[in-house]
Amino acid sequence: MVPQLSWYLALSAILFTIGVAGVVIKRNVIAMFMCIELMLNAVNLTFVAFSSFFHDVTGQLFVFIVMTVAAAEAAVGLGIIIAIFRNRESLDVDDASILKL
Amino acid sequence: MLVLLFILFAGLAIGCAIAVVAQRNPLYCAISLIGVFISLACLYVMLAAPFIAAVQVIVYAGAIMVLVVFVIMLLNVEQEERRRSRLGFLVPVAVVLAAILIAEATFIIWFVDRSPVRTLSNVSDTGLTSSIGSALLTKYLLPFEITSILLLMAIVGAMTLARRIKEIPPGAAVVPGAQVLPLHMFDPTIALDDTRAVEAHGSDEVAEVLGVPDDHDPTKRD
Numbered sequence: 001m002v003p004q005l006s007w008y009l010a011l012s013a014i015l016f017t018i019g020v021a022g023v024v025i026k027r028n029v030i031a032m033f034m035c036i037e038l039m040l041n042a043v044n045l046t047f048v049a050f051s052s053f054f055h056d057v058t059g060q061l062f063v064f065i066v067m068t069v070a071a072a073e074a075a076v077g078l079g080i081i082i083a084i085f086r087n088r089e090s091l092d093v094d095d096a097s098i099l100k101l
Numbered sequence: 102m103l104v105l106l107f108i109l110f111a112g113l114a115i116g117c118a119i120a121v122v123a124q125r126n127p128l129y130c131a132i133s134l135i136g137v138f139i140s141l142a143c144l145y146v147m148l149a150a151p152f153i154a155a156v157q158v159i160v161y162a163g164a165i166m167v168l169v170v171f172v173i174m175l176l177n178v179e180q181e182e183r184r185r186s187r188l189g190f191l192v193p194v195a196v197v198l199a200a201i202l203i204a205e206a207t208f209i210i211w212f213v214d215r216s217p218v219r220t221l222s223n224v225s226d227t228g229l230t231s232s233i234g235s236a237l238l239t240k241y242l243l244p245f246e247i248t249s250i251l252l253l254m255a256i257v258g259a260m261t262l263a264r265r266i267k268e269i270p271p272g273a274a275v276v277p278g279a280q281v282l283p284l285h286m287f288d289p290t291i292a293l294d295d296t297r298a299v300e301a302h303g304s305d306e307v308a309e310v311l312g313v314p315d316d317h318d319p320t321k322r323d
Contacts, residue, residue, distance in 0.1 A: 003107040003147070006213045007232050011111045011144075014205060015118050015137070024120040030127045030173055037165065038118055041141055044157075052148035055227050057236050060153050061244075064233070067160050068248045072255030074165045078172045079262030085176050 016042035029081050029091045033046035033074075040070050106147060113140040127173050131166060136163040150228040 019042060022035030044063045051059025084096050117136035124130045138161045145154035226232050237245050 002103045006210055006215075007107060007111075008144070008148070009213075009282050010210055012115065014115055016227055018115070018118040018122055025122060025181050028127055030169065030176075031121075033128050034121060034127075034130050034169065037134065038121060038137060039159075041137065041161070045141060045144065048145050048148050048150050048153055051227060052110075052150055054304055057227050057232050058234055059243075060150055060228060061236055061241055063153050064156065064237070065244055067156060068252060071160060072251055075255045075259040076262065078168060081257040082174060082176070091176065 005049055005053045007034075008045060009045075012042045012045040015045065027092050027094060028041070029084065029093055029096075032093065033077055033081070037070060040066060103147065107144070110140045110143045110147070114144070128170070131170050131173060134169075135162050135166050138166070148228075152228060152230045152233050 016039050019035045019039035022038065023032050026032045026035060044066055047059040047063045047066070051057065051063075081091070085091055088095050090096075114137050117133045120133035121137065124133060138157060142154040142157040142162070145151075145157060150208065153233050
């Protein structure tokens with residue numbers, strides 16, 4: 001018996017759900033950022049699993065592009081976090097709610 | 102054997118992911134997230150995708166997490182405070198919705214397991230570096246180029262965001278409402294590298310600090 005496709009999809013769904021729960025629960029900007037990275041990785045696992053089980057290289061290509069987008073997101077997001085911290089002296093998202101109506 | 106490896110790495114990934122959410126110190130979150138990345142890289146190797154596994158370790162566990170840990174160290178954040186409970190009646194609603202969602206997911210997985218499986222067991226070169234590279238530079242050349250432009254924009258954006266603005270030039274436009282200004286603009290005796298900020302309320306106060314005439318009189322606005 002070998003691992004089936006549905007096992008990988010279930011693992012991906014579990015990781016994605018944990019990531020969503022982290023984004024909702026966490027109040028620290030950096031911790032929320034890391035939970036978003038966790039969600040991106042769960043989607044990557046889905047791509048690679050489908051690509052491997054259907055012998056199509058397209059899924060792995062898009063994993064590559066998703067990783068590039070994650071790197072760009074990390075650079076810009078951490079720049080925003082530094083800017084918020086410089087202005088607010090805090091990493092709590094509840095302290096940076098000036099745009100909220 | 103493969104099942105045992107899958108259970109090992111999947112359990113490691115789930116455990117580390119729960120640790121990411123459960124930890125209160127962001128540094129421990131980052132270490133747990135590196136554990137998730139490494140176990141996912143092992144799963145990619147099991148899925149016959151060695152190139153993606155290597156990129157996962159190098160780019161995610163290497164570059165991105167080093168950047169995150171660097172920012173955590175730079176900002177020197179203290180332990181996350183215990184958040185005040187303000188959810189109230191939303192908790193039972195969330196429990197009901199989560200039960201519905203879990204029931205749906207269980208039904209889908211149960212259904213998928215009973216559908217006929219297409220087995221493609223012939224050996225292929227999907228996952229190797231040469232097939233990924235040739236597809237990336239022929240069929241998917243446009244996404245590749247767009248990705249490079251995206252990276253360039255990210256470089257420019259990150260530098261623009263992280264740059265420290267020393268002072269607002271004279272004659273700068275003043276937006277009415279609460280303004281967040283560096284402390285040294287209010288008191289010139291404070292050193293420039295003191296990054297604390299204060300809030301000024303109203304455009305006239307900000308204009309007084311900036312030394313610009315406040316010609317936007319709110320009483321004359323129509």
